[in-house]
Amino acid sequence: MALVTSKEMFQKAYDGGYAIGAFNVNNMEIIQGITEAAKEVSAPLILQVSAGARKYANHTYLVKLVEAALIETDLPICLHLDHGDSFELCKSCIDGGFTSVMIDGSHHSFEDNIELTKKVVEYAHERGVVVEGELGRLAGIEDDVNVSEEDASYTRPSEVEEFVTRTGVDSLAIAIGTSHGAYKFKPGQKPQLRFDILKEVEKRLPNFPIVLHGASSVIPEFVDMINANGGNMPDAIGIPEDMLREAAKSAVCKINIDSDLRLAMTGSIRKYMAENPAHFDPRQYLSPARAAIKELVKNKLINVLGCDGKA
Ligand code: G3H
Ligand code: 13P
Ligand code: ZN
Numbered sequence: 373m374a375l376v377t378s379k380e381m382f383q384k385a386y387d388g389g390y391a392i393g394a395f396n397v398n399n400m401e402i403i404q405g406i407t408e409a410a411k412e413v414s415a416p417l418i419l420q421v422s423a424g425a426r427k428y429a430n431h432t433y434l435v436k437l438v439e440a441a442l443i444e445t446d447l448p449i450c451l452h453l454d455h456g457d458s459f460e461l462c463k464s465c466i467d468g469g470f471t472s473v474m475i476d477g478s479h480h481s482f483e484d485n486i487e488l489t490k491k492v493v494e495y496a497h498e499r500g501v502v503v504e505g506e507l508g509r510l511a512g513i514e515d516d517v518n519v520s521e522e523d524a525s526y527t528r529p530s531e532v533e534e535f536v537t538r539t540g541v542d543s544l545a546i547a548i549g550t551s552h553g554a555y556k557f558k559p560g561q562k563p564q565l566r567f568d569i570l571k572e573v574e575k576r577l578p579n580f581p582i583v584l585h586g587a588s589s590v591i592p593e594f595v596d597m598i599n600a601n602g603g604n605m606p607d608a609i610g611i612p613e614d615m616l617r618e619a620a621k622s623a624v625c626k627i628n629i630d631s632d633l634r635l636a637m638t639g640s641i642r643k644y645m646a647e648n649p650a651h652f653d654p655r656q657y658l659s660p661a662r663a664a665i666k667e668l669v670k671n672k673l674i675n676v677l678g679c680d681g682k683a
Pocket of ligand 3: 455552585586628
């Protein structure tokens, strides 16, 4: 099977009341862990590449690794640019074989966001590629950009119809209280999402796929594993799984997960190294790391996103 866009996946997810997992990938072990899990439970997948991942691993390596995963799994896989910040970056990914791009103009004014997003949509649609836009600003850290809580802002439902109509985007990321990274809420703070905003957006955009970024649950098992093996992470709080399950049943068709993969990988490597201090073959510590990612993703696909059996 060739790479697909997210068009059909989203329509089925919207109609079926589940969500597609969009997992960030940076190397072979991460791609293998995710795609082996999806194959076992027969789930469609979005594999997404940030500008930082592209810089780290190289565009061609990532595309070829994802093509290898297609051969190995025969699953519907969409290859997506995560948080594209310029027309040039989106163009380069479209020209280089991606089937979906995000243009994140959320830090621009409403009008400038529309102008930039529209330009990317025109280029992408002419080439059969789909586009995700964003309205509202999430707090947290992506790449070199650190958005403070004060600078973050919820999506204004009153703006979504105009944004979608004028840009022609295929899906829309909204800010309802999720945030990037492992520290989504302050210690002692009760995690909360603005489901009222999501409902209002749904009402204004019938049959339209919504995207949630910053949706890692920050599984305590992995934070504990890091801290029990020489790490020193402060209290980290993520999005509770029941909230994500609720979101997946709504118009939310794509749920982004990166930090949970990082924690699983780092936790298992730290544990392996602590238990085997004399080992130095990377295959020895990367094997359990890949297995940890696989287990984590399998659990998400079945118990959180509900997209198992939907490939
Ligand atoms: O939303 C951001 C993702 O977690 C990607 O992070 O830009 O550090 O690769 P990165
Ligand atoms: P997390 O940091 O919660 O995993 O979010 C990832 C993300 O939104 C990627 O775009
Ligand atoms: Zn994101």
